[in-house]
Amino acid sequence: MSSEKIVAEKRTEFGKGAARRIRRENKIPAVVYGHGADPMHLTLPGHATMMALKNHGANALLELDIDGKTQLALTKQVQIDDVRRVIEHVDFVAVRAGEKVTVEVTVHVVGDAASGSMVVTDLNTLSLEAEATHVPETIEVDIEGLEIGTQILAGSVELPKGTTLLTDPEALVVNITEAKTIEEPADEAAEGETEESADAEATDAE
Known part of the structure; x- marks a missing residue:
């Protein structure tokens, strides 16, 4: 730095x-x-x-x-x-140079997870102890190709040399979940079809 x-x-x-x-x-x-x-x-x-x-x-x-x-x-x-x-x-x-400081460093997610997944970042920063002149600007978390169900905990994040993790190692940082699709509720769809049928019958009667 x-x-x-x-x-x-x-x-x-x-x-x-x-x-x-x-x-x-x-x-x-x-x-x-x-x-x-x-x-x-x-x-x-x-x-x-x-x-x-x-x-x-x-x-x-x-x-x-x-x-x-x-x-x-x-x-x-x-x-x-x-x-x-x-x-x-x-x-x-x-x-001072060489002095240890406590800092909050931003988490930067890089890469693309597996197809059909959704990436949820649960922690945007990690608390670290580092030398004042060697504080990392960001912490990169690589998710390239990770499958649905993968969870990255703070303790498994690779940190720059000379830094110490202060955040709970068990804290969830990134969660790879299944992407949800928005579907029309079955009841509403059936109701829509009934209304369309009624409209069609009324037209035929006229």
């Missing part, structure tokens, strides 16, 4: 008004927590930050340049405006 370098500015103004002014300048308010230090309130460049989060996913690792000093920061929460779909605020946790 590579880190993106971002130049950050310390900020001393807080509150909704200050945040709106920051966003009007195409910048993003952010805060970095961790390691027993006071939270660092920052302003990040809007476009560069947006691209870094887009390219590296929910657990993006940023290398923040703060007054000439570098701080590794792991993304923990991104607040997005529901209407405009722009980033409103980002929370980070300060990390």
Whole structure:
């Protein structure tokens, strides 16, 4: 997992008004927590930050340049405006190279199961422990050719080297079931046929 370098500015103004002014300048308010230090309130460049989060996913690792000093920061929460779909605020946790962190990593299902099957993803993320600088962006689960009735549990998912599963190993991740077809209920079909017959008889009588 590579880190993106971002130049950050310390900020001393807080509150909704200050945040709106920051966003009007195409910048993003952010805060970095961790390691027993006071939270660092920052302003990040809007476009560069947006691209870094887009390219590296929910657990993006940023290398923040703060007054000439570098701080590794792991993304923990991104607040997005529901209407405009722009980033409103980002929370980070300060990390060090080699440090273990707990993260939620998205499950990405690849491949096609057997014909006539339906793939149900029961868990969209897995909880893992990994080195801060080696957090996987996604966990791939290959279902190519799997037969109906196959169940993939968390404990059987192949994880990248250096990561430890924290999710219950018995938790169901992917379930391959039989695809159901929508059929017209027999009673409704028979009722429809009766109505058609009655209509036909009435026409003949006329």
